Amino acid sequence: MFPRPLTDDRCPLPGEAQSAGGRVPIATGYEHEGAHPMSVETLAREKAVSTAIREISHIATLPQITLKIIQLVENPNSTAQDLHHLIANDPALCTRILKVVNSAFYGLPGQIGSINRAIVLLGLNAVKNIAIAASLTKLFKGGELTPNLSAKDLWTHAMSVAAGTKMIADKLKLGLADEAFLAGLLHDVGIMVELQYDRNRLVETITRCAPDKDGRPTLGLMEAEQAVYGATHQDFGMALCEKWKFPKSFQNVTGFHHRPMDLPGDSRLLPCMIFIADHLAARLPGSFRLDVPDTQVPQDVLDTVRVSAADLEAIFAGLPDAVKAAEQVMS
Numbered sequence: 285m286f287p288r289p290l291t292d293d294r295c296p297l298p299g300e301a302q303s304a305g306g307r308v309p310i311a312t313g314y315e316h317e318g319a320h321p322m323s324v325e326t327l328a329r330e331k332a333v334s335t336a337i338r339e340i341s342h343i344a345t346l347p348q349i350t351l352k353i354i355q356l357v358e359n360p361n362s363t364a365q366d367l368h369h370l371i372a373n374d375p376a377l378c379t380r381i382l383k384v385v386n387s388a389f390y391g392l393p394g395q396i397g398s399i400n401r402a403i404v405l406l407g408l409n410a411v412k413n414i415a416i417a418a419s420l421t422k423l424f425k426g427g428e429l430t431p432n433l434s435a436k437d438l439w440t441h442a443m444s445v446a447a448g449t450k451m452i453a454d455k456l457k458l459g460l461a462d463e464a465f466l467a468g469l470l471h472d473v474g475i476m477v478e479l480q481y482d483r484n485r486l487v488e489t490i491t492r493c494a495p496d497k498d499g500r501p502t503l504g505l506m507e508a509e510q511a512v513y514g515a516t517h518q519d520f521g522m523a524l525c526e527k528w529k530f531p532k533s534f535q536n537v538t539g540f541h542h543r544p545m546d547l548p549g550d551s552r553l554l555p556c557m558i559f560i561a562d563h564l565a566a567r568l569p570g571s572f573r574l575d576v577p578d579t580q581v582p583q584d585v586l587d588t589v590r591v592s593a594a595d596l597e598a599i600f601a602g603l604p605d606a607v608k609a610a611e612q613v614m615s
């Protein structure tokens with residue numbers, strides 16, 4: 285049996301989504317020169333996003349080596365030897381990749397002593413995903429944001445969703461654990477764009493979502509982001525992934541993880557897995573959950589992933605240990 289592809293690697297066309305009756309226009313915020321003129325709100329959002337991405341370009345860069353790895357793997361003429369040469373020039377990255385590959389978390393039998401061996405066993409794409417994941421830690425620096433939230437909390441959250449998404453991929457035997465893990469790490473990267481672009485505005489945003497006496501946020505994160513920044517972390521995250529030339533599947537994850545059913549049917553699987561893992565992570569004590577006010581996962585999302593309620597509870601039970609293992613590997 286072939287594993288189901290996580291995605292067809294495409295974003296919906298600007299302003300389109302899938303409905304039962306076919307594609308219908310929706311306000312995605314990414315309408316360009318289509319038949320409909322852009323609304324004032326859309327224009328303002330595009331401006332907010334492009335300004336933020338431009339402003340942070342000197343900070344939020346992936347290491348040069350990671351960008352080169354992405355380029356190389358996307359090029360169909362590249363060989364395993366090319367990737368090996370590139371990574372071999374960066375001993376720190378070699379060490380990190382081998383640490384991930386050899387961890388219990390990755391679960392391969394026996395020790396892998398060289399990058400060459402890792403590429404042969406896992407393939408170019410998996411090694412690329414591990415290299416990107418290994419280079420993302422630096423992005424999540426930033427200390428305390430408010431008395432109740434620090435950049436470290438967001439990193440822990442990213443780890444929880446990464447571990448949860450990988451567990452879902454493993455449970456369903458999708459065979460794409462590294463892509464699922466990286467997607468989980470990246471899904472809320474738009475919040476890091478907000479942090480690096482304008483820390484005070486992020487503090488203002490979070491303050492507006494202050495929890496009520498039952499611990500539930502009084503205002504949804506995205507409503508507050510829209511009011512303060514003129515765009516949401518989905519918009520910022522998607523734009524950053526676009527700037528980094530990440531595959532469309534990751535742009536879909538960052539841009540649609542709170543609305544995966546707005547994507548065309550064949551692009552929904554990975555964003556739906558992230559949606560579910562985000563909701564599982566929100567149930568962990570002390571977890572960041574300003575953008576997940578309700579931990580109930582809608583039936584259509586469960587149906588898309590084809591995961592049962594029993595499977596989800598089993599994954600949730602194992603999640604705390606998986607998060608600890610992921611943190612160890614990525615530290």
Ligand SMILES: [Fe+2]
Pocket residue numbers: 471472517541542575
């Ligand atoms: Fe989010």
Ligand SMILES: [Fe+2]
Pocket residue numbers: 441445471472562575
């Ligand atoms: Fe999240």
